[in-house]
Amino acid sequence: MESTSTSALVPVPHNQSVLQQTTKEQTDHSSSFKGVRDPISVLPPEIAWRCIYEALPLEGETHRAWYPEALLQFTTVSRSWGDLILSTSSFWAEIHVHIWAEDMLAILATFLGLSRESELSLVIWTYPGNEWDHVRELLLPHVPRFRTLNILIQAEADAMFRGEPIHTPLLTSSAVIKDLNLAPFLRELDCNAGVYGPPYCPNLGRLIALTASRLTSLVIRINASEIGEVAGILPLLTRLQDLGLHFYEVDQISDMSCTIPQTTVPCLRSISVWVGLDRWYDPTSFDGLFAAFSVLYPCVAKVTFNISLISNMMAAYLERLQHLETLHFVESFVAVPDECRELFLPTLQELDVGDSKLVQFIKAPNLISLRNVSVRSGEELEQLQSRKLQSLHITIPTAFESAVILRPDILNALRRLTIVLDQTVNNWVVTSLPLLASIQFGRPLDNLNRPGKMLCAQIIYYPETCPSLREIDFGDYVEWDLLFIMLERRNLGRKDATRIEKVSVPFVPLAFRQSLLELLLGRQRRADPSNMVLSLEETRELIFDPSVYVVSHVKVTL
Numbered sequence: 001m002e003s004t005s006t007s008a009l010v011p012v013p014h015n016q017s018v019l020q021q022t023t024k025e026q027t028d029h030s031s032s033f034k035g036v037r038d039p040i041s042v043l044p045p046e047i048a049w050r051c052i053y054e055a056l057p058l059e060g061e062t063h064r065a066w067y068p069e070a071l072l073q074f075t076t077v078s079r080s081w082g083d084l085i086l087s088t089s090s091f092w093a094e095i096h097v098h099i100w101a102e103d104m105l106a107i108l109a110t111f112l113g114l115s116r117e118s119e120l121s122l123v124i125w126t127y128p129g130n131e132w133d134h135v136r137e138l139l140l141p142h143v144p145r146f147r148t149l150n151i152l153i154q155a156e157a158d159a160m161f162r163g164e165p166i167h168t169p170l171l172t173s174s175a176v177i178k179d180l181n182l183a184p185f186l187r188e189l190d191c192n193a194g195v196y197g198p199p200y201c202p203n204l205g206r207l208i209a210l211t212a213s214r215l216t217s218l219v220i221r222i223n224a225s226e227i228g229e230v231a232g233i234l235p236l237l238t239r240l241q242d243l244g245l246h247f248y249e250v251d252q253i254s255d256m257s258c259t260i261p262q263t264t265v266p267c268l269r270s271i272s273v274w275v276g277l278d279r280w281y282d283p284t285s286f287d288g289l290f291a292a293f294s295v296l297y298p299c300v301a302k303v304t305f306n307i308s309l310i311s312n313m314m315a316a317y318l319e320r321l322q323h324l325e326t327l328h329f330v331e332s333f334v335a336v337p338d339e340c341r342e343l344f345l346p347t348l349q350e351l352d353v354g355d356s357k358l359v360q361f362i363k364a365p366n367l368i369s370l371r372n373v374s375v376r377s378g379e380e381l382e383q384l385q386s387r388k389l390q391s392l393h394i395t396i397p398t399a400f401e402s403a404v405i406l407r408p409d410i411l412n413a414l415r416r417l418t419i420v421l422d423q424t425v426n427n428w429v430v431t432s433l434p435l436l437a438s439i440q441f442g443r444p445l446d447n448l449n450r451p452g453k454m455l456c457a458q459i460i461y462y463p464e465t466c467p468s469l470r471e472i473d474f475g476d477y478v479e480w481d482l483l484f485i486m487l488e489r490r491n492l493g494r495k496d497a498t499r500i501e502k503v504s505v506p507f508v509p510l511a512f513r514q515s516l517l518e519l520l521l522g523r524q525r526r527a528d529p530s531n532m533v534l535s536l537e538e539t540r541e542l543i544f545d546p547s548v549y550v551v552s553h554v555k556v557t558l
Contacts, residue, residue, distance in 0.1 A: 041080035048084055053091075065125050065152075068096050068107050089116040097135060098125035105131070108138050121148035121188075124176065136179055143180050148188040148217075149173060174207045183210040188217035190244075205233055212236040219244035224275070224285070228259070231292040235263035243297075245289075246274040261295055268297045272304035274330075283309035283337070290317040299323050306330035315343050327362075328352040332374070336361050356380045368413075370394075378402035385410040393418040395442070396428070404428040415468075418442070421451050430458040432465045437498075439466075440473035449476045456482040463489045467497040473504040480512065487519040 040048045056070055057063040063070075071091055075082040085091055092115040101107055112120075120142060128135050139146075151173045173191050177183055189211060204220070216239055222230055224247040234243075271293070275286070290313045301323050305314075308331050315337070318324065324347050332354035336343075348364040352371040359373060360383055369391040375381045376397060381404065384394070390413050396404055404421070406414075408431050415435050420442025421428060428451055441451050452474040459465050460482070483503070491499045499522050508516060515525040 038078050038080050040078070040084060045084065049088055052081070052085065065096065065098055065100070067094055068111060069101065072107070072110075086114065089114065089118045092116075093118040094121050094123060095139070096123045096125065097128055099128055099131065100126070104128075105134055105138065108135065112138060112142050115142075115145075118145070119147045120145045121150065122146055122176075122182075123150045123152060125152050132179075139180055143182060144185055146180075146182055146185055148190075149176065149182065149186055150190040151176075152190075174210075177207065177210055184214065186211050187214060188242075189215060190217075190219040191221060204230070208233045208236050212238070214239060216240060217242040219246070219272075221246040221248060223248060227286065227289050231261070231289055232259060234292070234296060235261040235265070238263070238265055238267075240265055240268050242270045243268060244272045244274070246276065248276045259292075261292055263296065264298060265296050266299045268300060270302040270304075271297060271300050272306075274306040275308070276306075283311040283335075284313070287311055287313035290314050293317055294320055302326040302328075304328040304330065305334075307334070309335045310337060310340075310343075312337050312340060315340050319344060321345075322347060324348055326350040326352075329354070329358065334358050356384060359384060371418075378405070381405075382407075387411075388413055390414060391416040395420040396422060398422045402427070406431050406433065408433050416440075419451065428454060430454055430465065432462070432467070434466075435468050436466045437468050438471040438473075439469065440504075441475040449474060449478050452476065452478040453482060456486040459486045460489050463494055464497045469500060470498055471502040471504075472500060475504075477505060477507075484516070484519065484525070487516075488525070491519055491522045492524060 040051065043051065052074060055074070057065075057067050071085065075085050092111045095108065095111055095115075097108070098104070122139070173189065177186065189207075204222070208215075215237055218237065218240060219242075222245065227247070230245070234240075237243075273286075273289075286307075290311070294317050298320065300321050302325065303318065303321070305328070307314075307329075318327070324345055327345070327348055327350070329352070334353070334355060336358065342363050343361055344363045346365060348362070348367055350369040350371070351359065351362065351364060351367055353359060353362075354372055354374055356373050356375050357380075359370065366388065367386060368388055370384065370386075370389060371391070371393040372395070373384060373393070374395045374397060375384065381394075384392075385407060387410060389411060392406075392411070392414055396419065404427060406417070411433055413435060414433050416438045417433070417436060418440040419428070439455070441449070452472075455472070456478055483505075487500060487503075490497060499520075501520050501522075503516075503520065518525045
């Protein structure tokens with residue numbers, strides 16, 4: 001069972017009789033939890049650890065900077081929480097530096113001590129200024145354990161308005177590596193943080209020279225006008241496995257011709273190129289970079305592009321990659337060159353792209369996973385279907401007028417389906433896909449969940465539909481009586497179809513949970529709740545009762 005933080009609304013007033021009934025129900029509800037044990041004290045440590053880890057602000061989340069404070073607060077939840085957290089050194093292996101925290105030095109000392117012998121990641125959110133000498137004194141004894149350095153400094157508005165210098169990520173990382181002598185130990189360096197002022201600085205070459213001998217992952221934010229210089233530095237990184245280049249424009253893009261390197265780095269497996277230029281640019285502007293890539297990185301398996309135009313040189317580089325398995329285009333619409341009819345990628349297995357026309361441009365005979373494709377017509381949908389496809393994630397917009405039909409004779413290998421239907425699209429035809437094991441619906445905007453109800457109705461009338469189906473993520477509520485009847489028809493006594501053993505809905509009322517669990521386990525549910533109790537009219541008051549707190553943003557998986 002998974003949940004996220006929730007917000008509560010103040011209950012509205014009611015008459016005395018309703019208040020008395022509500023008080024009695026709340027008392028009964030509270031008494032039912034007296035014998036419930038703390039789940040962290042019951043679960044095996046390897047599962048309990050994961051539950052706590054998922055509740056912490058992780059990389060990429062808005063509040064990640066408050067990871068230390070959140071972890072310290074979790075130690076006070078209960079004794080079992082505290083014992084598990086304090087004894088798990090990996091929880092304390094992220095060392096965060098930011099001046100917003102009270103007692104920053106004490107928190108640093110606590111994390112460094114409780115991390116024991118674990119390898120460490122250093123995350124710098126704000127330049128500590130006058131506190132740097134004290135921070136450095138704490139960090140120095142643990143330098144041999146540091147493997148990752150993330151510089152996530154954002155613009156310091158107050159300093160900018162006072163005319164004080166702003167510490168760019170590359171300047172800061174160079175100083176940190178030098179002051180702490182991190183170069184012999186560092187494996188990963190991430191300097192992609194947006195700041196005011198130029199993202200590129202002359203210290204990049206020195207920074208690469210310091211870390212080149214051991215660095216395996218590098219993510220940097222640079223000016224598009226400096227592509228040639230960056231391409232000349234990359235051959236120094238002979239152990240690099242992951243490279244991220246984020247290009248941003250400050251001045252006009254200059255001549256981007258690059259010297260073709262003679263070095264090959266066969267260990268690099270993942271590369272990402274993000275182009276954040278404000279105005280239109282010539283697609284050939286990056287040809288020098290891709291020409292250098294063709295020599296430097298011939299063994300790449302995963303490529304991510306946030307770019308709006310595909311040049312001939314980019315297409316040629318992709319076709320040269322004999323080990324390419326995953327290709328991701330972040331932009332929803334990507335223009336292709338007129339003179340290039342197709343992009344042939346025989347080794348490609350996973351494609352993540354928003355534009356179905358780009359899918360038609362890319363010929364990948366061994367493709368098994370297709371994600372985030374927006375389909376606008378039945379013809380486009382037909383062209384996406386493949387006999388080898390095992391995972392499909394599609395979006396059907398409002399403009400889709402014909403019936404949405406996934407043909408089982410073509411998608412006979414499909415195992416995982418995610419389908420996002422616009423709220424006005426109600427012409428999805430449920431077909432029986434023989435190997436489909438998991439289906440997920442995107443959350444509808446109108447909360448009616450038409451596709452979820454259609455699937456339940458189809459299985460009620462034809463329980464053998466999708467005979468391999470085991471998991472359904474409804475994305476939103478479905479009518480409880482439909483869900484229970486569907487599970488009874490499918491899970492009890494049938495031998496021609498697998499049991500549906502996992503369903504995901506936003507919330508399950510306590511009164512329904514035991515019966516729902518029994519059906520998911522393939523057992524006959526108890527007499528209560530009856531189908532009448534589960535009907536839409538009967539459950540409306542239970543779900544929308546204003547006398548209880550309204551819960552939002554909760555997802556329950558059984």
